[in-house]
Amino acid sequence: MTSKDWAIRAEGVSKKFGLTLRQSMNYGLRDIGARLLGRSNSETLREGEFWAVNDASFEVRGGQALGIMGVNGSGKTTLLRILNGVYAPDRGMVQMKGRVGALIAAGAGFAPMLTGRENVYVNGALLGLSTREIDGLMDEIVAFAELGQFIDLPVKNYSSGMYVRLGFAIAALSRPDVLLMDEVLAVGDMNFQKKCYDHILRLKRDGAAIILVSHSPGAIWSVCDRGLFMDKGKVLVEGPVEDVIRAYDDQNSRNAKTSAAQFEIAAGTHAGKIESDNEAGTSAEEVIPNSYGHNKGGTGDAICTDVVLRDVGTEQPKEEFGFGEPILITADVELKEAQEDLLIRFTVDAVHYRFIVTVDNYEQGLEWKRVEAGRYSLRVVMKDPNFRPGAYTFNMGISRKTVGVHLFYWFGAARMVVLHPSDKFLYSDNNAIMFINSDFALEAVASGSIVGAPVA
Structure with a gap:
């Protein structure tokens, strides 16, 4: 043969x-x-x-x-x-x-x-x-x-x-x-x-x-x-x-996102009990989750609802993003009373790691010295995310810069899948979570010639 x-x-x-x-x-x-x-x-x-x-x-x-x-x-x-x-x-x-x-x-x-x-x-x-x-x-x-x-x-x-x-x-x-x-x-x-x-x-x-x-x-x-x-x-x-x-990889990412959402639904009764405890006056220290044992909590001085990931152009809700595509995050926030040094933070989890990325207003140079009580619409645009293809979970927290207590937190507030690009091959093990955009050049020492063109 x-x-x-x-x-x-x-x-x-x-x-x-x-x-x-x-x-x-x-x-x-x-x-x-x-x-x-x-x-x-x-x-x-x-x-x-x-x-x-x-x-x-x-x-x-x-x-x-x-x-x-x-x-x-x-x-x-x-x-x-x-x-x-x-x-x-x-x-x-x-x-x-x-x-x-x-x-x-x-x-x-x-x-x-x-x-x-x-x-x-x-x-x-x-x-x-x-x-x-x-x-x-x-x-x-x-x-x-x-x-x-x-x-x-x-x-x-x-x-x-x-x-x-x-x-x-x-x-x-x-x-x-x-x-x-x-x-x-x-x-x-x-x-x-x-x-x-x-x-x-x-x-x-x-x-x-x-x-x-x-x-x-x-x-x-x-x-x-x-x-x-x-x-x-x-x-x-x-x-x-x-x-x-x-x-x-894309199918695995979709399945991971679906499984995480189903787990959150299954754990909903437990989360509801925690929220009821909060309304009864349980202190924040008692409701900070133990390894994500429940997904919402806080002092009750702030509440956030409807955290949604959206397309930046159309502002339509979106669960799957192209590689490197900007992401718009929107949320409804209510402050029960005026807050000083307000800190709103999003963290992102990958399949095997927690808190791989942190985005908050102080990190972006925005200091909110005093925010009055009321309802607010929050918009955050992640302009150039470099997540590798995979499934990711967004968590949200509201606190004050000078006080180590969560006014509100929400683990698993939103989820997304980053799809593979068609012009790059980003295969890797599951431990790789970020893409580093780099230039490669291979130069022969004897002749000084370049092998191929630099890869952007």
């Missing part, structure tokens, strides 16, 4: 399941009977069924790697199991050429009572290797898996990392023409992961076709030539890995 030949081909692949075990068994028996009679129930969904994979089509050539991304439940693993023959598709066709190595679940296919060495022979035979071929590979497999003397220990006593190391060594060192991998390498330590990726790239250079399912943008970007982004069983994006990673 040359690198120009296709090694994996999927055409209109679909698979459906019942929502309950009883439905699955009932429909399964009906389908077996229908197939025996030459009929099919594969075209439509019956009550309680859903499409785990719906009309997936793609092709992978020798020497190429395809990355599949999607949030949990999108159908990635089901598709991989169809390719590996674990499931038969309800519709469509799968074709693969050559020896197939698969690593879909840590320890899948291992007999727990057998030793690691015995499992190598069993799994090698399943891959089509002869006993002589396995004998020749044994030392290499044991060394790659870093199992040493533990190769003769029953695998039921292996840790998850040992399972993964042995499973990968068997699948990859058997010189497969096709290698299918699910998100299992994340279990190994960093040194083993690097060794695995080096070997994957070597297989790719030697002409193997590779499919990698992963939640790691870095893994997909470094290994794969093309990608699929799946959501609810359907392939929504097929193309360059950068486009697939953008789609995956």
Whole structure:
């Protein structure tokens, strides 16, 4: 097989399941009977069924790697199991050429009572290797898996990392023409992961076709030539890995924002109790939240309602902003009595960090020495935000500069998603939260020539 030949081909692949075990068994028996009679129930969904994979089509050539991304439940693993023959598709066709190595679940296919060495022979035979071929590979497999003397220990006593190391060594060192991998390498330590990726790239250079399912943008970007982004069983994006990673990150951000809002609703009864306590005269010190245990509080001398993020141009409410797009924040503020040295502050939380950004009137050079009691409309424009793509939460606080007590606070007052830009590729781990706009130049020392143009 040359690198120009296709090694994996999927055409209109679909698979459906019942929502309950009883439905699955009932429909399964009906389908077996229908197939025996030459009929099919594969075209439509019956009550309680859903499409785990719906009309997936793609092709992978020798020497190429395809990355599949999607949030949990999108159908990635089901598709991989169809390719590996674990499931038969309800519709469509799968074709693969050559020896197939698969690593879909840590320890899948291992007999727990057998030793690691015995499992190598069993799994090698399943891959089509002869006993002589396995004998020749044994030392290499044991060394790659870093199992040493533990190769003769029953695998039921292996840790998850040992399972993964042995499973990968068997699948990859058997010189497969096709290698299918699910998100299992994340279990190994960093040194083993690097060794695995080096070997994957070597297989790719030697002409193997590779499919990698992963939640790691870095893994997909470094290994794969093309990608699929799946959501609810359907392939929504097929193309360059950068486009697939953008789609995956944006979907994750939307889900994070939705989950945070649902959690706030679920905790609403607790928040309502806190507000009732405040009205009864509870002191501010007693209602400052313990690690966001409740989301509103204060002395009651100020109240804020309707914190809304808006489009700067149209002033329409908005939950998704483009990368670097200005943000208008509006809110209704009521002061029960006059306040001196009024301080209104917004802080922003990312998924893994709190208070990554602080914006307040004193920081912007605005000193409100005295503000009379009454109702006010607040407007704040964040002119040039440099948030990386992701989900963010806005918190609000009202206090006085010289008094360390909140007149009012509101955690989770508003939420937004920053989408990926189309002209930059900002893949990163979840710890990166800000974008630093920088100029890059690479100059050859000997000739003084510039490699390419500076990146703005």
